[in-house]
Amino acid sequence: MSEPLGIGLIGCGTVGSGVARLLTQESERLATRAGRSLVLRRVAVRDPSKPRAVTLPAEMVTTDIAAVVRDPAIPIVVELVGGTSLARTVVRDALAAGKHVVTANKALLAAHGPEIFAAARQAERTVCFEAAVAGGVPIIRALAESLAANQVTAIQGILNGTSNFILSAMSEKGMSYADALAQAQKLGYAEADPTLDVDGSDAAHKLAILAQIAFGVVAQPAEIERHGIDTIDALDVRYADELGYTVKLLAEAWAAERDSPTPTVALHVAPVLLRKTDMLAQVRGAFNAIQVVGDVVGETLYQGPGAGMMATASSVVADLIDLAVGRAQKTFAVANLWSGGTSRFSVVPSDKVRSRFYLRLLVRDLPGVLADVCQALADQEISISSVIQHEAVEGHPEQVVPLVIMTHTAETARMRDAIATIDRLAAIVTPAVHYSVDD
């Protein structure tokens, strides 16, 4: 067995406490798996007096990040402070000091991947980040190693457990968005301020990372078309259900023009109607799941807890073991992530993305309305697959009926133009709602 491997932990919140607990309480098991002891040497925190889910010797804890990062007995720094400001400094300093880095920070990688990976290559050190996407689900290894014989052609991910919990509650219990969110908060599945979860930002960060590995594209989160679940009406969840679909917040990346000499990849985070028989439609509660299609293997699926103290710690410690064994360094060298200019793919502008659509209108029950709506779609060469006029909805002063239209495949730009026209029709009561449909 090789000599012990010293580890410094920066940040000891929920995940950090889980990592510290594993390293201190399962040291024998981890030594067997790693072929050497993994020794937690120092833990840097902002407030040493804060109660934590792990008890650490007082001399291990410090507020001096630099002392941990520069400690010669610490060849690996685990960054778990979160955010993109202090974390960026920690990671840069650790690499500059010749340390390998393990991080669970999706926002940091999504925003500063090129800079961080260039610094790592320059320092000849490795950055590991299994925990940054989908918590305990080993999706990074799946893409980077297990599917290495494949060109990935599509990724569909349920990457935000909070959103999935809320959508599941709306779908299974007929709850409103507000009630489902309140329940998620009560049960600890949503933060007091859930914005980054429910508006799709968190999923977009994760998608940017997956798209880099699978397609080599550097997509800034701001460039990813993004719609959250915070505007979803229980009405649409119910109508989708009646049509045989479940609404899921999906982070998707797929090769749009694969065989072109200049292939493109489409990216979006949005509520999508999935057939109820689809495996991803069955993913309930706070779980994460990712379907990956490879051109050799076909469809594969990876599922598990997307967050939580120990689930995420499981992935962080798997990275530590990979570094101790020496696998991670080899993967890092060949994967050449965020290296710039090496991808065959470019990101297709969101308005060029093609999809089927679910379109739901609330209209005054007047003659000619349906004809006008259909004409607006026809003018954009959008074919209609089905139309359902539902019973009048309650809560509206006048006679208002919901109209649900399923289209055939159409370009997003054309759909938007059609909707702009439809929203100007006199009979339209509220702006049209539309979602992509995956069949």
Added chain:
Amino acid sequence: MSEPLGIGLIGCGTVGSGVARLLTQESERLATRAGRSLVLRRVAVRDPSKPRAVTLPAEMVTTDIAAVVRDPAIPIVVELVGGTSLARTVVRDALAAGKHVVTANKALLAAHGPEIFAAARQAERTVCFEAAVAGGVPIIRALAESLAANQVTAIQGILNGTSNFILSAMSEKGMSYADALAQAQKLGYAEADPTLDVDGSDAAHKLAILAQIAFGVVAQPAEIERHGIDTIDALDVRYADELGYTVKLLAEAWAAERDSPTPTVALHVAPVLLRKTDMLAQVRGAFNAIQVVGDVVGETLYQGPGAGMMATASSVVADLIDLAVGRAQKTFAVANLWSGGTSRFSVVPSDKVRSRFYLRLLVRDLPGVLADVCQALADQEISISSVIQHEAVEGHPEQVVPLVIMTHTAETARMRDAIATIDRLAAIVTPAVHYSVDD
């Protein structure tokens, strides 16, 4: 980039053709992923004139296995001949000649794992076998690397696509076993002689491999309690459905007495009643899926095509890339598989395994029958959870009614004893049918 890596292929049937196709047609992609070229140098086959799904230069093909295994320009031998006789010789000779080995041969590893891995350690060479379990699903890497921080506590796998296809057809279309098998054969999901698939042998081989990685136990396939789907009656599939369950052929390994100083692991391959809401219950058709519970991460699930030319080739080539990158050698060294005597776990005898049971009887509709059946269960201290007496079934000359009993958790030995008593009752028309129930 390092120098090219020579590969010799022994056996070029379905999977071998897929591997050869990938190596020859996607060489640029694979070189990028592996950091060096993977070069197929020789292919040994029994009959060079046999039509194959890949076109190979005549000078590459030979019938001389030894010439390939001893070729100094070939550091990696891919064994795809199948079976446990010739394959065993090929693997031993390749290791003795100083070659790394990649194999998809589950039967070989299940029967001769200790011998093969000892030979590999002695030769300081690596054996890779991602393709041996669940085809394109990267379950070996998940267990050996991604979940390395965990003690696995349970594995539930749908590991035989043929059986799952047949059960899906029985469940979804109400088909009989014979009709569903005929359809599977027609569509190419079942062999002309489907015995090893439908009697659970194939799944037992795979389970033995997973149990070695997860628990360190060496279970000979013959020691694994094994029931196939070949005796399943459409009646039971229907009754299970009415109770809210789906029948799946599961290969299961779980820590039965985990916190004991001498912990045990239970192993079986059997048709099991799964709640319809369970993710594994949703796995339809020829797919494979494995749920793995880790004591740190919780429940994770891995799904994909369990067989097929390219899906399996995807896993074989992933192993080749891992060897080229140098990851596989490092994993092999620490994993220490089939090394003997290192497991904390022992295999619990099948009659000690505890489970809930579904018990279905066909009884003559006489007074006192139910009392006798309940007494037989009570005598073995088996509690009844529910009883349903169904309508009389057709096709029996006398008045015969099906009786379905769901029990609480009981020891298998006691259940068998109760059934022996029940089967001796005068009112029993056919031997009792029983399956485990996973809630």
